[in-house]
Amino acid sequence: MEQIKTLAQAILHFADSENCRQFMVFVRWPDGTPKCPYCGATKLTWLAKAKVYRCYGDHAKQKFSLKVGTVFEDSPIGLDKWLPASWLLSNCKNGISSYELSKAIGVTQKSAWFMLHRIRVAMREDSKSTLGGHWQNPVEVDETFVGGKAVNKHLGQRKQKERKTIVMGMLDRESRQIRAKVIPDVKRETLQAEILSHVGFNAYVFTDGWVGYDKLSEYKNFTHKTVNHINQYVDGRVHTQGIENFWSLLKRSLTGTYVAVEPFHMDAYVDEQVFRYNNRRNKTDAQRFTKLLSQIAGKRLTYAEVTGRVGGDAS
Numbered sequence: 001m002e003q004i005k006t007l008a009q010a011i012l013h014f015a016d017s018e019n020c021r022q023f024m025v026f027v028r029w030p031d032g033t034p035k036c037p038y039c040g041a042t043k044l045t046w047l048a049k050a051k052v053y054r055c056y057g058d059h060a061k062q063k064f065s066l067k068v069g070t071v072f073e074d075s076p077i078g079l080d081k082w083l084p085a086s087w088l089l090s091n092c093k094n095g096i097s098s099y100e101l102s103k104a105i106g107v108t109q110k111s112a113w114f115m116l117h118r119i120r121v122a123m124r125e126d127s128k129s130t131l132g133g134h135w136q137n138p139v140e141v142d143e144t145f146v147g148g149k150a151v152n153k154h155l156g157q158r159k160q161k162e163r164k165t166i167v168m169g170m171l172d173r174e175s176r177q178i179r180a181k182v183i184p185d186v187k188r189e190t191l192q193a194e195i196l197s198h199v200g201f202n203a204y205v206f207t208d209g210w211v212g213y214d215k216l217s218e219y220k221n222f223t224h225k226t227v228n229h230i231n232q233y234v235d236g237r238v239h240t241q242g243i244e245n246f247w248s249l250l251k252r253s254l255t256g257t258y259v260a261v262e263p264f265h266m267d268a269y270v271d272e273q274v275f276r277y278n279n280r281r282n283k284t285d286a287q288r289f290t291k292l293l294s295q296i297a298g299k300r301l302t303y304a305e306v307t308g309r310v311g312g313d314a315s
């Protein structure tokens with residue numbers, strides 16, 4: 001993959017189905033041996049024309065494509081389009097609209113919209129470690145309002161306006177890793193429950209002066225420092241400029257690329273921006289793309305789920 005540097009090269013590379021097969025085997029089975037998703041067998045035959053593996057195990061579905069068991073499962077769209085689409089979403093700083101994607105790879109806008117949502121599911125990262133660690137690292141915590149009409153939360157009321165969504169973010173300034181998600185309100189119990197589950201012992205936690213962050217230092221041996229936005233007074237390393245920079249990126253994608261995002265879908269757009277932010281340092285486009293593809297397995301998104309036609313929440 002390292003020889004591929006541009007979208008044009010990726011499109012050319014993945015136009016060859018053997019290249020798609022080799023790449024999918026590489027990201028799905030790091031040991032290089034494909035396994036049957038139904039019985040785990042490794043005695044398989046690749047049927048190049050049909051682009052499926054055949055398993056000889058004693059079970060119903062003996063043929064399976066490389067999309068089975070991933071976010072691409074059951075899609076009639078080929079890997080020659082899925083892989084360039086994934087390349088685009090992992091590397092375009094402000095995201096890519098369904099209109100742009102439909103033109104770029106030659107699918108309908110409706111297909112492109114659904115593809116982008118499936119890729120965002122792969123972008124959602126499981127948080128395995130806490131931020132701040134045991135090293136007294138600074139963690140910036142903040143919330144922002146997205147969608148709807150902008151209000152200055154620091155000067156105005158923090159009341160949620162109609163169709164406005166609240167996103168909370170936490171940035172570990174040393175590792176440059178962000179966790180962000182939609183939260184229902186800015187009450188103390190909501191904000192502090194998130195901080196407690198994501199920030200490790202002894203961390204330095206930097207927030208603004210919102211009352212919801214009061215008494216944070218009572219937990220986990222946190223050192224809590226607040227930033228005064230009105231005076232723009234910056235006390236050395238006590239600032240939240242890193243997470244505010246992330247909000248700018250998120251808002252640019254929401255106003256420039258994605259218009260009229262429903263609150264229902266907001267978490268998916270946040271996941272997308274977090275993925276690019278957390279993987280932007282020390283990675284080439286090809287490495288960021290490969291990282292994304294390493295996260296496609298074991299996740300599904302049906303059309304009914306993404307259009308809200310089944311129960312459950314927006315995530």
Ligand SMILES: [Zn+2]
Binds near residue numbers: 036037038039040041
């Ligand atoms: Zn099998």
